[in-house]
Amino acid sequence: MIVRPHRPADDEQLYQLTRLAFGGPREPSGPEAFWSHRTEGWRGLVAEHDGRIVGSLKVRDYRQFFGGVAVPMGGVASVAVDPHARGQGVASALLDTALADMREHGQVISALYPSAPALYRGRGWEQTGDYQRATLRPEMLALLPKPATRPTMRRAGKEDLPALTDVYLSVASTVDGMLDRATEAFQPEEALDLDVLDVVPGPDGSLLGYLAAQRPDGDKLVCEDLVARDGETGLALLASLARWTGIVNEVSLRIVDPAWWQLLVALPVLYEVVNHPWMLRVVDLPAAVTARGWPAATHLTSFAVDIEVADEHAPWNSGRHRLVCDAGQVACEPGGSGAVRLHARGLGPWFAGSADSAMLRRAGLLTGDPVDARLLDLLTGAPHPCRMADSF
Numbered sequence: 001m002i003v004r005p006h007r008p009a010d011d012e013q014l015y016q017l018t019r020l021a022f023g024g025p026r027e028p029s030g031p032e033a034f035w036s037h038r039t040e041g042w043r044g045l046v047a048e049h050d051g052r053i054v055g056s057l058k059v060r061d062y063r064q065f066f067g068g069v070a071v072p073m074g075g076v077a078s079v080a081v082d083p084h085a086r087g088q089g090v091a092s093a094l095l096d097t098a099l100a101d102m103r104e105h106g107q108v109i110s111a112l113y114p115s116a117p118a119l120y121r122g123r124g125w126e127q128t129g130d131y132q133r134a135t136l137r138p139e140m141l142a143l144l145p146k147p148a149t150r151p152t153m154r155r156a157g158k159e160d161l162p163a164l165t166d167v168y169l170s171v172a173s174t175v176d177g178m179l180d181r182a183t184e185a186f187q188p189e190e191a192l193d194l195d196v197l198d199v200v201p202g203p204d205g206s207l208l209g210y211l212a213a214q215r216p217d218g219d220k221l222v223c224e225d226l227v228a229r230d231g232e233t234g235l236a237l238l239a240s241l242a243r244w245t246g247i248v249n250e251v252s253l254r255i256v257d258p259a260w261w262q263l264l265v266a267l268p269v270l271y272e273v274v275n276h277p278w279m280l281r282v283v284d285l286p287a288a289v290t291a292r293g294w295p296a297a298t299h300l301t302s303f304a305v306d307i308e309v310a311d312e313h314a315p316w317n318s319g320r321h322r323l324v325c326d327a328g329q330v331a332c333e334p335g336g337s338g339a340v341r342l343h344a345r346g347l348g349p350w351f352a353g354s355a356d357s358a359m360l361r362r363a364g365l366l367t368g369d370p371v372d373a374r375l376l377d378l379l380t381g382a383p384h385p386c387r388m389a390d391s392f
Contacts, residue, residue: 001054001090003097006044008036013053014046021080041185043105045097047081047090055081055090059098060392063180064111065173066352067293067380070180074098074107074283077392079115091116095123099283099314108288109351110281113391120279123313124344126365128280128354129177129386132255134265135272138221141242141251143267147235156197156210161188163207164199167227171257176352177278177386194224198240200233209233211240219249225256225389234260256389278388280348285309285317288351289332296381298328305375306336308368311344323379330379340368340376353380 006014011034019026024033031037035044035058047055060075076098081090102110114120117127156164165181165188172178181188191197196213209228213221221244228234238260241251255261255273282288304324311317322336340357342350346365349355357373360366366373376382 001047001049001093003045003047003093006035006046006056010046010053011036014044014056017053017056017082018078018080020083041183043101044078045094045101047085047094049085053082054085055079055094057091057094057098059102059105059107059110060185061107061183062111062185062392063183064109064388065178065180066176067295068173069291069293070173070182071109071288071291072107073179074102074105074110075185075392076110076112079112091119092123095120096313099123099281102283103314103316106287108282108284108291109348110283111278111388113276113278117279120281121345123281124311124347125279125281126345126348127277128349128352129278129388131276131278131388131391133274134253134255134261135274136251136253136267138242138244138248138251140267140269140271141238141265142245144238144242144265145235146239147232149232150239151200151208151233151236153198153200153236153240156192156199158189158192160199160207161191163205164188164191164210167207167210167229168225170229171227171259172389175258175387176354176384177388179388179390181390196221198237200228200236202229209237211237215248221248221251223251223253225254226260227256228260231260231264234264238264254389255387258385258387276391280352280386281344282317282347282351283314285321285347286332289323289330292330292351294325294328294330294379296379297325297330300325300378302326303375304336305372306339307376308336308338308341309344309347310341311347314344317344317347323376325375325379338368339372340366342366350376350380350382352386353382353384354386356382359383 058078062073063070064073195215199210200208202208212225213223343365356377
């Protein structure tokens with residue numbers, strides 16, 4: 001078996017392979033069903049045996065916010081293996097090749113949505129954050145407080161796309177795990193095709209918030225984004241959803257901003273939240289530490305933590321490192337005593353701040369000096385929730 005980059009000539013085989021894995025019609029609906037239809041923003045790998053493709057994987061080009069900085073991230077997706085070849089190491093070989101490929105392309109971390117958690121844990125990814133949708137009846141939203149003044153809302157146009165991006169980034173940059181949506185993997189103009197793309201204008205041509213949603217057949221409204229710079233705008237956008245009462249029976253609300261979800265939408269009744277957890281992996285530890293933001297470091301006195309990493313599948317991470325916090329900057333240097341020992345699976349939750357050292361220790365992913373390990377928590381502010389509002 002060989003693992004190699006995707007070629008346009010692979011498209012027919014890849015369509016049938018991914019159809020078996022994820023479902024879909026036997027015959028492609030058109031050229032847009034093939035991998036080569038759009039080549040920007042991703043790279044593909046295929047596993048080939050005896051001249052036939054038996055596995056596939058995509059690495060999407062993303063950037064993910066941690067500490068207020070967008071860190072280059074490889075989004076692993078479309079992992080599929082032909083049924084007859086499963087259990088023979090095909091997916092593992094694809095992932096091992098992808099790790100080296102991501103490092104070569106400067107994607108210092110990697111995230112994925114796991115259909116087979118044991119497979120990805122075996123290669124160093126670990127559950128780190130959530131993608132959530134809430135299902136609500138629109139009349140429930142009518143119970144929320146109304147904004148002090150009802151703002152003007154209008155349909156967005158192409159000229160609003162830069163301002164939409166600014167509003168989204170004003171929120172996303174403050175939530176660890178969110179994507180910056182600024183790479184070629186995203187096409188901002190696609191938002192204009194949504195059934196609902198309403199904005200709240202602000203002064204000087206800026207926007208205070210926006211609501212993006214689809215109205216499929218049936219009695220549901222599917223809300224993709226509800227983003228606001230302030231609480232009054234958030235309440236106004238939620239009130240606009242309440243006005244779907246009597247038109248639809250259900251609002252599927254993607255939870256983008258934890259502020260309005262936890263602090264504005266506090267309803268005294270039960271409702272359903274569906275969670276799709278995602279996993280994170282540190283691909284290149286020194287480079288990832290350099291790329292991340294460390295806002296807590298500006299308030300800490302200088303110190304160093306010596307760690308030792310065991311990473312079988314990204315051996316360049318293995319060995320002893322010294323994490324140095326000095327003058328508000330954090331760096332990862334070679335050497336040190338290895339006072340704290342981290343498994344590769346522990347690096348992702350530590351880097352993201354979703355798990356503190358006590359949690360990692362109980363899970364068997366960290367051992368060693370508890371005092372030094374606590375310093376790792378101070379760097380990331382762990383533990384705190386991490387959230388992504390894009391699936392792939």
